[in-house]
Amino acid sequence: MLNIFTLVNGRLFQEEIESLEELARFKPIWVDLESPSPEEIRWIQQHFGVNIPADALDDDIEESARFYEEDNGELHIRSDFLIDDHETPRSIRVAFIMNLSNPELRSKGVLFSVHKEDLPVFRLLRMRARRMPGLIEDAKEVLLALFDTDAEYSADTLENVHDVLEQVSASVLKGKVSDSQAEAALATIARQEDINGRIRRNLMDTRRALSFMMRSRMLNAEQFEEARQIMRDIDSLESHTTFLFDKINFLMDASIGFLNINQNKVIKIFSVASVALLPPTLIASVYGMNFANMPETQWRLGYPYAIVLMIMSALLPLWYFRRRGWLD
Structure with missing residues (x-):
């Protein structure tokens, strides 16, 4: 699926493209490719002169290939974004491509993003950019806004994790806990630990991407300060993930302790019966x-x-x- 986003009166508008001729009529600042077909990739190469790497959708890449700059001035950033669908939380890798150095290229000032699935962060940014004029002015601000929205989405998800752990804490620490209750608590705790770990990894990845953008000198003074503010938000979220890890470990130990107590009660019955x-x-x-x-x-x-x-x-x-x- 090929979607382009243009600025109209300070608002971001989305258009779904189905042909090369239709693509030529617009001047987008953001081109989003969701599970693109070979034909859609060819349209991007013909119209913008941008090469989509063959490994753009690969999950296993070298760490050195996550952030780099091509000889022609193209900036390549690979970053992970969280999907928390309450069933199978997972991280989806997104490949960003931007060229701001060569004014002759038609891709100047255009951000290209390639990913396999639609992401909650992308949907949230599209909704905000339609309703809030002046939120985005160029392609660099689209990328910064995506990272900022990703930090907010991670904060909301961490808040949900904390609420779930509070419910588990109330059920585990109330006193007597049966084996079935302890088993359900362990399953819930394990899922929240997985989400918390993914968020911590994604935050570290976002920090590295922002650091690369700041070192590449692609940001102006206002955007540079915005990137620093996002990194400060990430610092606060990372400290909260550490707190949640400690809480998860405590609840895990408490649940396993109740299971051991229940097993010891059974063993005690057999011990008393054998002695009697x-x-x-x-x-x-x-x-x-x-x-x-x-x-x-x-x-x-x-x-x-x-x-x-x-x-x-x-x-x-x-x-x-x-x-x-x-x-x-």
């Missing part, structure tokens, strides 16, 4: 020995006496354990 049955087992063994003169055969009440003796020998340890509180 030792005396009657001993009595039964003595009375079952093959003596020449067996008490059971010579005494009419021998068998009832043996049974009563075994029951009393079993109840006595249980009474003692109950008195000591070992059965509570």
Whole structure:
């Protein structure tokens, strides 16, 4: 899917392109390619003279290939963006391409983005740019606005993670926790830990991208200050992810501790039963020995006496354990 974005009266307007002739009628500042077809990539190359790398959508790339500048002045930035759909949270890599050095290129002042899926950050920026005139003025501000919106989306997601952990904390720390409740709590905690870890990684990636933009001297003074403000926001979010990691570890240990307590209760029942049955087992063994003169055969009440003796020998340890509180 090929979408272009143009500025009209300070607002960002979106157009879906279905042919090369239709593309030639617009002067966009942002060209967004979502799972582009080979034909759409060819349109971009013919109209803008920009080469889309073959590995633009690859997840496994060298770290040195995430941020670099071509000889023709093209800036290449690979950055990850979070998708939290409450089922399978994941990070989607986006390839950004921008050329601001050669005024003869038709791609001057145009940001190109290539990704596999539609991203919540992109949708949020499109909605804001349509409603707020003057939010974006050129391609560089589109990229900065995407990183700024990504930081806000990460902050909202971290707030949701904290709310979920508070609910888990209320259920785990209320007292008695069954195995099923502890199992559900562990599953929820594991998912929140995954989201928190992905956000921390994406924030680190965004920080590196902003640092590359600041070092490349592509930003003016106002945009440079905006990039520094985004990095300060990222610093505060990273400290919050550390707090959430500590909370997750505490709840994980508490849930596993309740599981161990429940297992120990089961083992304690078997231990008490085995100790309580030792005396009657001993009595039964003595009375079952093959003596020449067996008490059971010579005494009419021998068998009832043996049974009563075994029951009393079993109840006595249980009474003692109950008195000591070992059965509570």
